[in-house]
Amino acid sequence: MNIRILTPLCAAALAAATLMAPASVQAATAQELLAQLNAQAPSPGNAGRGQTFFTSKHGKEWSCSSCHTSSPLQAGQHAATGKTIQPLAPAANAQRFTDTAKVEKWFRRNCNDVLARECTAAEKANLLAWLMSLTP
């Protein structure tokens, strides 16, 4: 095909993709998310409480650590399917807690699996405070 036609087409496609990208991903940092949760919770996130919450069962079959292991710097394994789950701690996986919609989706799903309800802002703040305190 004629390169004089192709080049502007490619440039237009690239520009469109670049412009549309921010709309589909609500970018954030773990620090920003923790600040938001701290503002919603009665008190700022407590790492110790977050660890206890993460490794305890809450009346159902699984705890958070059933899939994510009790050391979220490491990769986990899905309790039902066996699929590898990338580390949850931001220090081990920079992609974690950088997409607000994705974070909300997984809190919704996983809190329902572990607690049979949504997690409170205090629980989320504690959990994120603990995950962010972990270093390799």
Next chain:
Amino acid sequence: MDRFTPPHASARRRYKQVLSTVLLLLGTLPVAGYAGSAKRPPPPAAYIAECASCHVPFPARMLPAASWSAIVGTLDRHYGVDASVDSVTAHELTRWLTENASQRATARPPEDRLTRGTDFLRKHRDVPASVWSGTSVKSPANCSACHSDGTDGAFRERNVRIPRQTPASSPRKGATK
């Protein structure tokens, strides 16, 4: 074309050119095709993001359309796990899955589990029970434990590697068909 050339000669040349171009293009298709098949396009991004985060992206052809509709309709209670998605995503998933569903098997397997479908059971009839329960396999739905190309949706027999479970039992290599 000069006046001595028969009028249909140039048309024949053009036909040959077109034919060779078409053959050349067909030859390149398997390289670009998903799962080694020119007929199957890759799954939509939502299928990879929402479904393949917990298990390999099961090929849509492994269940009938009725099963896929039922599965997407009950993602909040998905085989013991909450895998809920928003309604727009659910609609997109249902459309792609049902459009690419099995054309041969129309009967829904028990619990709409593709691992209990007749094709799956026939293909895996020689796999010993100890393989399924092994720690590295855990579940028949953990395709990539044995199918190194399962994530790509290919499932070629030559890419099957059954992991050893214990020193006592060593399942036959390539037992699946």
